[in-house]
Amino acid sequence: MGSPLGGVQAPEPICLPDPKTRFIATASRLDALSEGHQMAEWLKFMAALARAQHAAALSVALSHPLDEQQLEESVASRQPPLAPELHERDPSWRQGLMVLLDGLDHSPMPEGSAASIDELRLSSADAIEGLAHDFLCGSIDSNDAVRALYVAAALQVYFTLAAASLRAPLLRLLPDRGTCPCCGSTPVSGLITASGRTPGTRYLYCSLCSTAWNHVRAVCITCEGTGALSLRSIEGDSGAIKAEVCDDCHTYAKMLYQAKDMCIDPFADDLATLGLDMMVAEAGWSRHAPNPLLLVDNLRS
Incomplete structure (x- = not known):
């Protein structure tokens, strides 16, 4: 199912994302909003980041998508099937992170960002997974914040791809209506x-x-x-x-x-x-x- 932005024919309870359009639409809108904006340079950087996310979304394929039985079990227990604390991430998300970083190579960046990108490229898989864990748990150390920004952007790509692979008719809204029925996030x-x-x-x-x-x-x-x-x-x-x-x-x-x-x-x-x-x-x-x-x-x- 697509985004309701283009017109919903009925009030569908859940609309899964389209990874082919989600990030490029955001990038285009940020480009437009940056014109004459007092934070123009920052918005242009965020547009470049969204374009890098788009490139990652087009290049990464999930090697272990959630199967229908797992989905049905999660829904039956009123749990979001992609809850970060329970979901075992497909290692392909780290490939997406590298594609994302490559996509920023020729973009103007805030001070300190280039060094953080270089550090991420040289980091071990365990170190990157540790950053991902800390971000998803809301416990990022201030010294890791710049690197965590790119990890967060890559995780958005991964979880968007994972959500898009689910079968919407099998999903249900959660008892807490303020949290996502797919991953439980806000x-x-x-x-x-x-x-x-x-x-x-x-x-x-x-x-x-x-x-x-x-x-x-x-x-x-x-x-x-x-x-x-x-x-x-x-x-x-x-x-x-x-x-x-x-x-x-x-x-x-x-x-x-x-x-x-x-x-x-x-x-x-x-x-x-x-x-x-x-x-x-x-x-x-x-x-x-x-x-x-x-x-x-x-x-x-």
């Missing part, structure tokens, strides 16, 4: 559709495997409360991107409105609207979950 943003027979449907987009899943609107994706939600946006902007804030749990999540901009991308537009994050954070709300590609603050300087 969403990077939500998107309100403007097309299909049911426009106005909300989908959350997984920060790791790119899966989109339906989540009822007017319900907090963190605490599932309904009585203390409101929207915040930057005055004078297009209204395409807003922060849905909850005064019960004091968290927020970004919501993207396709009716305001049909070119909107859940991954690119999140990166390009850090000003909105700063505004709501200063007002006292904490982000529902981090974007995994925002591991290193000084990459944005």
Whole structure:
């Protein structure tokens, strides 16, 4: 199944990603958003990273995709079949990492990135797997943060490929509707559709495997409360991107409105609207979950 961005004919509960378009679409959107943006150079770098992810997604093949029995057992136990703490990663993901690094060779990079890329190329498989484990467990050391950025990007490619290999009809939404039914990760943003027979449907987009899943609107994706939600946006902007804030749990999540901009991308537009994050954070709300590609603050300087 494809992304609901192009038009959903019905409110499908789960939309698996298309690895052939996921990363190149984000790269193209970042290129467009970078024009005249105050963080133009950083957005151009993130566009180059997305293009490198696209190259990796096209060149890597899973040698041990999840079989149907494993999928059915996970779904029956109400567990995400690609949960990082349970899923045994196919070693092909490290090949994808090397393709990704090669794709950045001729791109302008933030200071320190080239050295970190060289270190990764010389690292042992065990060291790279250790970085992957730390990232997936949320325990990255500050000294490893730059290298972990590229590991995170490669893991996004791998988990997107793995999610795309699953059979959507066999999947089910999790009891915790705020987490991805494929890998159990948190969403990077939500998107309100403007097309299909049911426009106005909300989908959350997984920060790791790119899966989109339906989540009822007017319900907090963190605490599932309904009585203390409101929207915040930057005055004078297009209204395409807003922060849905909850005064019960004091968290927020970004919501993207396709009716305001049909070119909107859940991954690119999140990166390009850090000003909105700063505004709501200063007002006292904490982000529902981090974007995994925002591991290193000084990459944005």
